[in-house]
Amino acid sequence: MVSHRRTSQHGPTTLAGVTVLSAALATAAAALSAPQALAEPTAPAGRDAATARVDHLYEQAERATEKFNGANARTGKLRTQVAALQDRTARAQERVNRMRGRLGALAAAQYRAGGMDPTVRLMLSERPDTFLEKAAALDRIGAGQARELRGLRAAQRSLEQQRRETVRKLAQLEAGRKEVARHKKDVQHKLATARRLLAALPKDARAAYARAARGGGHHEAVPDLRGAVPSSGRAAAAVAAVRAAVGRPYAWGGNGPAAFDCSGLTRWAYGRAGVLLPRTSQAQRGAGRQVPLSQAQPGDLVIYRADGSHVGMYVGNGQVVHAPYPGARVRYDPVGMMPISSITRP
Template sequence: MAAHRKPTPHPVSGRTALTLALAGAAAATVFEGSGYAEPHLTPAQVKARADRLYQEAEEATEKYNGAKEETDRARAALDALRDEAARRTARLNAARNALGSVATAQYRTGGLDPAVQLALSTDPGAYLRGAALAERVGDRQAAAVGAVQGQLAELARLRAEAAGRQRDLAARQAELGRHRAAVRARIAAAEKLLARLTAAQRAAYDGSATPSAAPSGTAPRGTVPAAGPRAAQAIAYAYGALGKPYVWGATGPSAFDCSGLTQAAWRSAGVSLPRTTYTQIDAGRRVPRSALAPGDLVFFYSGISHVGLYIGDGKMIHAPRPGAPVRIAPIDEMPWAGATRVA
């Protein structure tokens, strides 16, 4: 009889199944996003992560600036080629029209044998003089045909080059879009992190970026003389930019990114600097940190992604990051990369 008894379920198996089912549902909720909780971060950790994101944003900004320069050059080259092709096309059309008129005249008179034309002419002498002229015109016509053929070949070359420039421009624009997206994504991530801070904590974080100003009513001067009058002018411009906002890709006069500020400062002194940090560092003579003079460009991070304008006493004026206006800061607040003396 015992052999035919219905098996009794194990007392744990039902609970186990229920537990697994609940666990699976909970896991599904977590990974769907609504139940996912990001780890708690201290204010110091938030600041460190935000600093890193802003640094990555600045690296992407400098790449964006370089890509924008290349895009602008590619667009200008394409526009120049299109203008030249339009001029060549107009000249070609004029030459074709001239040849067409000659060909029409030849068709109208060329059906008669020259001997018959001479016989029918009321003025054989004039005909013979005209025939000699026609031969010379024929030579010039042949040269005109050759010129048209040359223009056709040149126009085809210009159009092929323009097509290549168009492809290059499209590639540059795509690269520009990638860098723009990278900048925006990192700034948005940094702002999301900083939103975790209290108002007081955020004020303390942004407080390190409070701008400093030169004494009211006096021209800015450091305790160390500038490297020259142009350097002094660049420094004066930078002092005038204190408090203006950081905007990535901006070159002034109302907003700046880091390389945009140094470029604008030196432009005010009549010196043209390249647009990006990694090209500005090669725009002058390298100087060691121990020999810095006001007006020198000072660079930071291993990727040469940040630049400021040295003003003496171990300080610089720079555009730090989004949310932090142009300010005076010590040059030892970031990892040192090098310095360049422009003029």
């Protein structure tokens, strides 16, 4: 398992510091081996067990976050579709009402003239389909009435179709809401477990972990990017945006500009360049042309892990900018910080 954390850029940590921190983390891990955490994966044995466990929880939380983002995006689309369907259904109902109103006026006129024609009475029934077929065969209605009746029948069929589609989409929307809630609960559970583990550490150990989580406290350190040429003008704009976001906090589900999760950051940066990317890292993998790492250029999206659950933006000279995980800030890291799944050029 590859950790998001990186070593300070101002020199190696002393052996004594590592020993103290590892011992404190191991003690905290033991203190938190309570029943509520048994559902989590078994942590590696040894003095780095607590560190590995926290890192693994953050990784799991990120996977759950991307599932939440995907479900939330799908639900948003369904909500828009349902609204459009409800609008079309309302307009179809108005059309049916107008057509029935015209036939009703005809019936009223006939009634005042001495009685309603049985043909018109049947034309005003809720289901005139069968009558139309019989009446046409018996030549009991005129051409004008037949047109009115056919139009009413078509309008009623369209209305029923719109209603069925609306009901189907509403069912999908409700299922989507439940999926969003399930993934949200999963994220919150993982993060709460990680927070409990970190809270059990001594104060100095927590501070040391926080410094490590923020890249040694130098998350805004700018690597040498001279000579890095973006693949296009829009890629250049996206790189400028993502670099401007360095130092802003991670927030799961964050779309920016104040806080981001990994795919929210890349989507926001390309949005600043006028390009609409999908919401999840998995979907962003397919949002352009695949290129090998040897041909990566600034602006390319680097998708990590086999399941594509993390994404960063390549900014040149072997560096990416990404939103790592809760507690960390948007920062530069080496492109090979974890296993690369693919590289996409939007």
